[in-house]
Amino acid sequence: MRRPSIRTQLLKGTTPLLVLTVLRDSELYGYEIAQRIRERSGGAFAPSEGSLYPALHALEAEGALQADWRESDKGPKRRYYRITGKGGALLAEHEAEWASFARGVARTVAGPTNA
Amino acid sequence: MLEPDTNRSSSPDETPLPAEIDEYLSRLGAGLDLPAHVRAEIASEMAGHFRDSIAAIESEGLDPERAAREAIARLGSPTELAAELTSAHRTTRRLLSGAAGGVFQATLGAAGGMLLGIAIVAATLCEFAVVTGTLLKPPTEFLFAGLPALRAAMAGLPMATALLAWASCLAAFVAARRGVAVSSRISRRTPAAVRRVWAVAGFATLFVAAVFLVPAPQNLVSVLSLVAVPFVFAAAALTDSTPRVSLPRRKVIAAIGVLAILSTSFARNVPAWNGPLPDVANTPQAHAAQLREFDRVAPAWTYVGGHPVLAEGGGLWGSGVITQTINVWTFDPSTVDATAQELSQFKDIRFEAWRAVRFDASPAIAEWIPDPAYSAPYATAPADFHAGQLDAGQGQVEFDVSHVRTTEWIVFVTGTGPDGRRYRLNEPEFNMGGGPLVSSFTGTIWQWLTAST
Helix, strand or coil: CCCCCHHHHHHHHHHHHHHHHHHCCCCEEHHHHHHHHHHHCCCCCCCCHHHHHHHHHHHHHHCCEEEEEEECCCCCEEEEEEECHHHHHHHHHHHHHHHHHHHHHHHHHHCCCCC | CCCCCCCCCCCCCCCCCCHHHHHHHHHHHHHCCCCHHHHHHHHHHHHHHHHHHHHHHHHCCCCHHHHHHHHHHHHCCHHHHHHHHHHHHCCHHHHHHHHHHHHHHHHHHHHHHHHHHHHHHHHHHHHHHHHHCCCCCCHHHHHHCCHHHHHHHHCCCHHHHHHHHHHHHHHHHHHHHHHHHHHHHHHCCCHHHHHHHHHHHHHHHHHHHHHHHCCEEECHHHHHHHHHHHHHHHHHHHCCCCCCCCCCHHHHHHHHHHHHHHHHHHHCCCHHHCCCCCCCCCCHHHHHHHHHHHCCCCCECCECCECCEEEEEECCCCECEEEEEEEECCCCHHHHHHHHHHHCCCEEEEEEEEEEEEEEEECCEEEEEECCCCCCCCEEEECCCCCCCCCCCEEEEEEECCCECCCEEEEEEEEECCCCCEEECCCCHHHCCCCCEEECEEECHHHHHHCEC
16 A cells, blocks of 8 residues: 655645635636745645635635635636635634644754764 | 446436446445435445546556456455445434434424414304304314414314314424434434434324323314324324325315305304304203203292292303302392391302213204213312301302313202201203303323212
């Protein structure tokens, strides 16, 4: 059985953080969100489309996002998501948690430091 | 197939999706255990996603068929996506909001349904009163009666309980429908999933309230009517939709017109509008037959051509207490002392409340007599005509009959005479063309069911 990569596992856990981050700047619809994450990561990664929509709907159910239907730049109506006040607070919480986690991982991987 | 959201106007450039995508959306829709409007919204969102995704993949050089397959592969299994989306929508927050919103809307619905039910019942009663002239007052008086007077007229009547129960059935129907609809929409559970919860919870609550908690004047009709309320609620919660009844306006107007004409023609001849009915019961034959039945209580003691005590009128219509006004024989005030002298020969003078039943002395005449099924009175109360409340020649006796299902009564006055035998000292005059003393049972259904007869 193939072991899931670190990237896959990390993406799964960080999808809400990534979604909230890109929505902090502008309102976007589902496909745009995936594209925006890919762009901002320099093409390094993008969330799985299959996990993106459940994450968006879960954040909306939680009150972190609001969605409404609007005409898109490409013409057809799309479901645009925007971050709410509660979403902003959740994003700050996720960012702090991620920063702490990332620092911990980096220290651990770097090994013991010589005082 | 997962139906697109029809509430949104589609854009002209929304091109048809490939068959594989339609198939994917159908499987996704089948897996979504969510209300129809949410499934439709997800369908629209995912259709838009596929259009964007396919266009992007095609721009990378793939042909439309391969692009569609690639777009599907990127989104993954429709079954898994449906399960994750369903789970994402079913949060505890939404569940609690759905429950609260459902209860709130059900309460509003119940209030509205109750008002509508009362209006329908009142209109029906008015019409019935007009047509038959035997129920309530003429509708003009009924409609313009003040609320306190109306409430006083209906208070204590089991029929009022039944009427309110019928209105409550409509209230329960509306409440269940609104509760299911609103809680399903907010909680994102399917109506099928929500219905069972509403039916069970609503039935249990209403059944307990109707049977054990709500005291009201009761008889068999009111009991059956009240018990129907939880069943109506459960049925309304469990059934899928209300069939629309559309009646052509012309036919409705014509029906109302015919009803009005019929009512007017009947109303001219209804007896209630033309004075009281003739006293057909006051015949010697009927009276003699009735007295023989009274003698089962005790043989009559007569003096100076009559009874020493006269029990006049009384009874509190619709109350759990019956009262009987008792007079010492006072047609001639000068005989009061003589009557007192006569009564002084008696010991253990008491009032006896007997269950009454209808007695058909002849096909055309109805009287009330002590129920032959009982050989003893339901209750007795001592009376002292010399030192008690009847010294002045008149008084009242009250019997609490609120916890017995019997509703028709006769009160006798008896005493132990000079020869040691018990005699009947009155002849209940209300039987001369009137009715018995009428009481009502007031309590919960459970108390009614477990009460003695």
